[in-house]
Amino acid sequence: MKNWLPIVLIALLTLVYAAEKNxxxxxxxxxxxxxxxxxxDVTEKAITRDYANAWKVLETALSENRTDQLxxxxxxxxxxxxxxxxxxxxxxxxxxxxxxxxxxxxAIFYSPxxxxxxxxxxxxxxxxxxxxxxxxxxxxxxxxxxxxLTVGEDRWKVRVLEEEPQS
Amino acid sequence: xxxRNSVGAGVLARAVMGLxxxxxxxxxxxxxAPKQATAxxxxxxxxxxxxxxxxxxxxxxxxxxxxAGDVQIPGEDVRAAGRYMAxxxxxxxxxxxxxxxPSTVNFLARPSRVPVSRPDAISGVAFVFDEFQNLFxxxxxxxxxxxxxxxxxxxxxxxxKNGIAFTRLPSASKEGAAQFVASVAGGTPVRRVVQQVxxxxxxxxxxxxxxxxSIIVETDPIxxxxxxxxxxxxxxxxxxxxxxxxSTVDARIKRGTAxxxxxxxxxxxxxxxxxxxxxxELHLGGGx
Numbered sequence: 001m002k003n004w005l006p007i008v009l010i011a012l013l014t015l016v017y018a019a020e021k022n023x024x025x026x027x028x029x030x031x032x033x034x035x036x037x038x039x040x041d042v043t044e045k046a047i048t049r050d051y052a053n054a055w056k057v058l059e060t061a062l063s064e065n066r067t068d069q070l071x072x073x074x075x076x077x078x079x080x081x082x083x084x085x086x087x088x089x090x091x092x093x094x095x096x097x098x099x100x101x102x103x104x105x106x107a108i109f110y111s112p113x114x115x116x117x118x119x120x121x122x123x124x125x126x127x128x129x130x131x132x133x134x135x136x137x138x139x140x141x142x143x144x145x146x147x148x149l150t151v152g153e154d155r156w157k158v159r160v161l162e163e164e165p166q167s
Numbered sequence: 168x169x170x171r172n173s174v175g176a177g178v179l180a181r182a183v184m185g186l187x188x189x190x191x192x193x194x195x196x197x198x199x200a201p202k203q204a205t206a207x208x209x210x211x212x213x214x215x216x217x218x219x220x221x222x223x224x225x226x227x228x229x230x231x232x233x234x235a236g237d238v239q240i241p242g243e244d245v246r247a248a249g250r251y252m253a254x255x256x257x258x259x260x261x262x263x264x265x266x267x268x269p270s271t272v273n274f275l276a277r278p279s280r281v282p283v284s285r286p287d288a289i290s291g292v293a294f295v296f297d298e299f300q301n302l303f304x305x306x307x308x309x310x311x312x313x314x315x316x317x318x319x320x321x322x323x324x325x326x327x328k329n330g331i332a333f334t335r336l337p338s339a340s341k342e343g344a345a346q347f348v349a350s351v352a353g354g355t356p357v358r359r360v361v362q363q364v365x366x367x368x369x370x371x372x373x374x375x376x377x378x379x380x381s382i383i384v385e386t387d388p389i390x391x392x393x394x395x396x397x398x399x400x401x402x403x404x405x406x407x408x409x410x411x412x413x414s415t416v417d418a419r420i421k422r423g424t425a426x427x428x429x430x431x432x433x434x435x436x437x438x439x440x441x442x443x444x445x446x447x448e449l450h451l452g453g454g455x
Contacts, residue, residue, distance in 0.1 A: 036333065077300045081226045081247050088227035096223060109331050112290040113277040118331060129223055129254055131230070136221065137254045146302065146329060148294070160294075160302050160330075163225065163250035165203060165263040 024052030025100035029119070034107035037114060047105075047117060047149060050156040055100055058082065062096040065089050075150065075157040097135075099126035105147075117156070120164075121145040198258035200251075206267045206299045207242045214238055218255050224264070225249035248301035266301035272309060274349040276359035282366040283342055284393055287335040289313065289361055293349040295327045302330035312348040315339045315363060320346075338363050342395040365395035371446030373405070373439045377431065382407070384437060385426040386446070396423050401441060409435030409451070 027048045031039035039047075054073030061070055067083050074082060089095055101124035109118035122144055129137040148160035197215035204210045214220060217234045226247025231238075233255070245251065245264050253260045272293040281288045291311050295303040309332035314320030318339060325332040332349075338361075339345060345363050350356035369392035375384045384405050389397045403425035407414040409432040416427040429437065432451055439446040 077296075080300070084226050084247075085224070085228060088229060089223075092221075092228055092230035094221060094223065094228045094230060096228075108329060109333075111275065111292045111333065112335065113275070115277075116275065116292060116294075118329060129221065129252060131219075131221060137252070137259050139259075143250065146304065148302070148330075161225075162248050162302060162304075163263065164304075165265065 024056035026102035027052045027105060029105040029107065031107040034110040037110045037112055039107055039110050047156055051103065051105065051149065054158045055103065059098045059100060061086055062098060065095060073158060075152060076159040078158045078161045093132050095130040097128040097130060101125060115151050117149045119147050121147055198253055198255050198260040200253050200260040200262040202262055204245055204262060204264050206248050206264050206297060206301050207246050209242045210240045210245060212238045212240060212253055212260065214255050216256065221254040222251060224251040246299040266303045267297040267299060269295045269303040269307045269351045270298040270354045271296050272349050272351055272354065272357050274357040274359060276347045276361055280362045280364060281338045283338050283363050283391065283395055284340050284366055286337045288338045289336045289347065290333065291347060291349055292331065292333040295330050295332065295351055304330050307351055310350050313345055315341050315343045315345045340393040365397045366391040368397050368441040368444045371439060371441055371444055373446055375437060375449050381431050382429045384429060386424050386439060388423040389420055389425065389441065403439060403441045405429060405437060405439050407432065407435060407437045
């Protein structure tokens with residue numbers, strides 16, 4: 001029985017790791033500086049969950065050149081641009097693989113009626129650029145994003161996602 | 168000394184050869200791009216070698232065969248703001264594209280219906296975009312106009328921050344459909360309608376008339392403090408308190424007034440209220 005214990009523990013850890021991975025990357029939100037409205041606790045949790053989901057969707061979409069899941073995390077301009085990006089990747093047989101090391105969000109604007117939230121995101125990413133199935137470039141970056149999220153029927157969706165030039 | 172010199176010369180020769188090879192390699196692997204470009208404007212990437220140039224960006228990805236030298240990337244390939252990565256064999260270069268000049272706003276106006284004469288009751292949030300749907304991150308003046316009918320508009324100009332400008336405005340004293348407009352210089356104004364409705368009743372007054380079977384109570388025309396008629400359908404509550412008990416009737420305003428029938432009684436009081444506003448009180452008995 002004792003011989004089985006390490007195997008069971010490893011299996012459990014694998015399951016926990018897989019479950020965490022399934023929920024998307026680690027996302028931390030600091031909403032103290034949000035203006036002009038204070039972000040409610042429930043909203044903070046929803047933003048964290050939905051932003052993580054959006055990045056999970058993004059990573060799958062870029063690495064598999066799929067657009068079918070995009071609408072579950074993105075809307076409007078962000079969704080349009082991602083669709084075009086994936087269309088371009090597909091046409092040129094290119095892919096991007098992102099290994100996501102986590103996001104630190106700082107809320108900077110929360111609209112008075114509570115339907116739009118803007119954040120600065122500092123993301124730790126490993127990015128692989130693929131030509132066909134060959135990795136042609138690999139990099140580790142700390143990238144700043146400006147994201148605008150709006151609340152939809154049942155979740156927050158990313159409406160704008162733009163990389164900011166490094167200062 | 169000579170040997171040493173000759174050894175030194177050999178080292179020098181090898182170093183020069185190494186540097187030449189190294190610089191040659193570096194040159195072969197070199198790819199130069201501007202650090203920053205404007206959305207929709209073509210850019211030049213300089214390639215030290217020929218091959219396939221891969222360009223990954225936030226709004227597309229392309230692969231093109233290029234020869235060594237200057238490579239023109241057309242504006243349509245760099246319309247989306249964000250980070251781009253150009254790759255040619257082992258060489259890579261990153262650059263950022265920033266938004267072109269502001270040309271439009273996305274505009275949120277809340278609420279869609281608001282009572283008149285309320286301070287900071289209407290909020291407007293404008294998201295400033297360029298013609299390629301990039302958020303314009305530099306400060307840009309956004310003009311908000313709120314007007315009702317022929318009245319002069321209330322105007323505010325707010326500088327955007329990170330692509331967003333917002334304002335709060337009071338509702339006007341006159342009811343009606345207010346035109347709430349947001350615009351950036353040179354861009355198309357975006358219009359929203361905010362319906363401004365009468366506020367709470369003001370100076371609510373009623374009169375009563377006894378009949379054989381009941382007491383008919385009816386208000387004067389119900390208006391808010393700015394003289395706007397409180398909308399039909401608004402609930403008005405009449406309460407009659409007598410020594411036999413209490414009767415409450417909720418009546419809706421119809422054609423500007425509210426009317427109800429209360430049980431006949433020779434004493435007691437009748438009061439009237441609408442929302443948080445209470446009106447006059449009538450005392451029954453003594454011929455009233």
